[in-house]
Amino acid sequence: MLLARLADVSHQVAATSARSRKIGLLAELFGEAAPEESPLVIAYLSGRLPQGRIGVGWSVLKHVIPPAVMPAEQPTLTLAGTDEAMTALAALTGAGSQAERSRLVHDLIAAATLPEQEFLIRLLSGEVRQGALDAIALEGVARAATVPSDQLRRAVMLEGSLPRVARAVLADGPAALETFALRVGSPVQPMLAHTAGSVTEAVASLGPCVVEEKLDGIRVQVHRRGDEVRVFTRSLDDITSRLPEVVAHAGELSGDLFILDGEVIALDPATGRPIPFQDIASRVGSRVDVVTASAATPVSPVFFDVLAVDGEVLIDHPGQERHAALARLVPEASRVRRCVVDDPGSAAQIEAAERFFTDTLARGHEGVLVKALEAPYVAGRRGRTWLKVKPVHTLDLVVLAAEWGHGRRTGLLSNLHLGARAADGTFVMLGKTFKGLTDEMLGWQTEKLRELAETDDGFTVRVRPELVVEIAYDGLQRSTRYPAGVTLRFARVVRHRPDKPAAEADTVQRVTGGP
Secondary structure, X not given: OEHHHHHHHHHHHHHOOOHHHHHHHHHHHHHHOOHHHHHHHHHHHOOOOOOOOOOOOHHHHOOOOOOOOOOOOOOOOEHHHHHHHHHHHHOOOOOOHHHHHHHHHHHHHHOOOHHHHHHHHHHHXXXXXXXXXXXXXXXXXXXXXXXXXXXHHHHHHHHOOHHHHHHHHXXXXXXXXXXXXXXXXXXXXXXXXXXXXXXXXXXXXXXXXEEEEEOOOEEEEEEEEOOEEEEEEOOOOEOHHHOHHHHHHHHHOOOOEEEEEEEEEXXXXXXXXXXXXHHHHHHHHOOOOHHHHHHHOOOEEEEEEEEEEOOEEOOOOOHHHHHXXXXXXXXXXXXXXXXXXXXXXXXXXHHHHHHHHHHHHHOOOOEEEEEEOOOOOOOOOXXXXXXXXXXXXXXXXXXXXXXEEOHHHEOOEEEEEEEEEOOOOOEEEEEEEOOOOOHHHHHHHHHHHHHHEEEEOOOEEEEOOXXXXXXEEOEEEEOOOOOOOEEEEOOEEEEEOOOOOHHHOOEHHHHHOOO
């Protein structure tokens, strides 16, 4: 398949808000692609490279942005050829690799037509934004392969990979679905949660439920078969070698054939409170000298679910049955704290649940998960039977710049550069966000920021620091990219504040809690 065809569909998908239209476009694309090409189609449309990081940033891309490199007149690039070029880029290391990387990127962009160039630059820069593409792609594959989407979704859940399932079902039809089953040792996509505004709201929505601590750690799935233990991340990466503590812990449990779902956390030995997520991520991400890293930052697993035990698959069992199985397998000290609300009409139970939420925050955790007692484990989906409740932090920050959007946001200023006031009256950038903006908000802010524009390089518009926006965020994390040394986690726009002068925006001191 030509890359031009995929680039065209990517543009059309981004340009429409109609889910049915998106599915139809992808179904046509999967129908045209060879089965072995489907994993690349899924990856590229979702903005991912199968090779992972390939060392190409704006220092390279700024030299090939059209019209710096003239486009080809006719499309010749294929998906397979593009993938080969990405593999060659990922393999470059050592002296002279940067120059060779620039040459290879230049050659790739020069071989592309203008629409292909635009798509490749967005792909290489991580700017392919088309909404919940994986879910839409699944529906498109189901339609192209003429299989029920719920059966395909379950196969993906059990296999842990839409690309692998898509390739099989597009090649062999519905019969391929029977080959996918839950297996100890093969990770499955984790169940995720939607959001509720409060514990009381969540209980009212779910009925009989349990309120559990939401730990700010690394999500892990632990598999044990006999003496073999394997540990996987939320994204299904195998990190067994990096977590000897978790392997040892799983090896001490009484069962020898199970799959557990939980979090890896670390506690400050002096205070007993959880250490920051970024420190845990750094510890878990360490690929060298694991013994030293483990000694410096020992971690421990805390489990909240079990997917299989003693050869029995439990994902379709009610949550309270899975917890009973978990309690038989895992000691209480290694399970999350919980508060059962089996009578949602009881004022005393609601009060206890709200108190549990407050106490969880006081212990330094990020919030709670409220789960319906009868809910099955719906792997790979953000289920409505799990609701997360977290406190919302907000700041009034100043827009320092904005980036031109892509797809449906073409012609609109979208990604906002956000700053807080410094002591000398200047503004210090804390991060970016394009989330939370409605079409109406995008239109308004584009006109407003055009009025404030100072420079425009075709990608980023620098503006006078006058427009204030209210930003919600989940917390802070350290960052060497920004001058304050921190950035906002999961920042999203709540509303514009044209009524508020920039001089009244929040300060760096308030954000960081510093002097």
